[in-house]
Amino acid sequence: MATNRLFPLSLDAKETACLAKTGEEEEAWLWHHRMGHLGFTSLKLLSGSKMVEGLPMITPHQRVCEACTKGKQRRETFEGGKSRRATRPLELVHSDIAGPFETTSIGGSRYYITFTDDFSRKCWVYFLREKAEALDKFREFKAMAEKEVGQPLKVLRTDRGGEYTSRLFDDYCREWGISHQLTAAYSPQQNGVAERKNLTIMNMARSMVKGKRLPKKYWAEAVQVAVYLLNRCPTKSVKFKTPFEAWCGRKPSVKHLRVFGCVAYAHIPDQRRRKLDDRSEKCIFVGYAPASKAYKLYNPETEKAIISRDVVFEEDSCWSWDEEVRNIKGMFFDDGEEEGGQGDEAEMGGAEPLSPPSGGSGVALTPYSSGTSSS
Numbered sequence: 001m002a003t004n005r006l007f008p009l010s011l012d013a014k015e016t017a018c019l020a021k022t023g024e025e026e027e028a029w030l031w032h033h034r035m036g037h038l039g040f041t042s043l044k045l046l047s048g049s050k051m052v053e054g055l056p057m058i059t060p061h062q063r064v065c066e067a068c069t070k071g072k073q074r075r076e077t078f079e080g081g082k083s084r085r086a087t088r089p090l091e092l093v094h095s096d097i098a099g100p101f102e103t104t105s106i107g108g109s110r111y112y113i114t115f116t117d118d119f120s121r122k123c124w125v126y127f128l129r130e131k132a133e134a135l136d137k138f139r140e141f142k143a144m145a146e147k148e149v150g151q152p153l154k155v156l157r158t159d160r161g162g163e164y165t166s167r168l169f170d171d172y173c174r175e176w177g178i179s180h181q182l183t184a185a186y187s188p189q190q191n192g193v194a195e196r197k198n199l200t201i202m203n204m205a206r207s208m209v210k211g212k213r214l215p216k217k218y219w220a221e222a223v224q225v226a227v228y229l230l231n232r233c234p235t236k237s238v239k240f241k242t243p244f245e246a247w248c249g250r251k252p253s254v255k256h257l258r259v260f261g262c263v264a265y266a267h268i269p270d271q272r273r274r275k276l277d278d279r280s281e282k283c284i285f286v287g288y289a290p291a292s293k294a295y296k297l298y299n300p301e302t303e304k305a306i307i308s309r310d311v312v313f314e315e316d317s318c319w320s321w322d323e324e325v326r327n328i329k330g331m332f333f334d335d336g337e338e339e340g341g342q343g344d345e346a347e348m349g350g351a352e353p354l355s356p357p358s359g360g361s362g363v364a365l366t367p368y369s370s371g372t373s374s375s
């Protein structure tokens with residue numbers, strides 16, 4: 001996108017059709033982008049079955065989204081298996097580690113670890129510098145989750161990665177009476193829930209980053225937002241409820257969602273302003289800060305993160321990177337960098353690139369209320 005916020009369009013028949021979009025279609029597109037490129041079938045299910053608050057009725061569309069196409073990697077069929085499902089939260093938790101990523105994240109991480117509750121399919125993600133931090137993150141997750149749900153974590157299912165089979169990990173599980181199930185080596189099917197969740201997360205993260213042409217180091221922000229969104233998306237394993245609701249018993253709201261990676265202006269309080277005209281700071285929207293009910297922004301020029309409730313978004317815009325930055329080989333996930341396919345948790349959308357979602361005026365923010373930690 002050009003710095004003047006106009007989208008250069010070269011018109012051919014297909015693109016002309018885009019310009020004739022109806023308001024309804026634009027709205028569907030906006031939500032496709034806000035929900036991390038969630039497919040229209042899932043969007044329709046979310047809105048039609050009233051699984052979330054604040055989502056308008058969505059009508060499916062046929063067009064192809066370039067970011068979705070690029071973001072999605074080879075499809076792999078995982079046999080889901082007919083293993084017994086948990087009957088309460090924290091009866092069984094699946095965990096997996098992804099990485100190392102080629103590029104260190106803004107926060108200095110090279111891995112992430114997920115914990116997925118079998119009963120609700122709600123997922124939590126933590127970022128790691130080293131795999132050895134897995135036990136610390138598991139401790140943190142266990143304390144938080146048990147406090148939320150008021151029940152003990154019973155079974156943890158993981159693969160045989162060294163980080164899960166260390167003496168310390170073993171001792172910790174024994175101490176807390178957690179049964180640690182290790183899946184057979186080279187048999188990802190057995191750890192299917194965690195593996196599929198990872199694929200779904202990566203597909204969504206890639207689409208969001210590619211959709212906004214962000215550099216690679218934004219992967220962790222995208223992964224975190226993908227997990228946040230997937231907890232508010234339909235999953236095949238829980239009928240007519242989002243994982244969020246299956247976990248805590250109330251419907252999530254999506255009113256506060258904005259398009260990941262768009263340009264956002266953080267209001268600068270009077271006392272911090274140097275000049276009268278510097279009323280806001282231009283940043284990139286990189287996520288939700290649920291604890292403080294605010295948005296996470298990042299200023300690529302100062303390399304500083306900002307948490308703010310007072311934000312104006314330009315959801316159809318992308319940051320204009322200097323040529324220098326843009327030419328760095330492989331923006332974010334290179335095509336083919338990550339093996340894997342479509343998870344079963346949420347179907348990603350198919351639809352078209354060129355047209356930005358909705359007409360561009362910024363939307364003033366009201367603080368939102370919903371959500372749990374990094375989940």
Ligand SMILES: [Zn+2]
Binds near residue numbers: 038067068349350
């Ligand atoms: Zn898309």
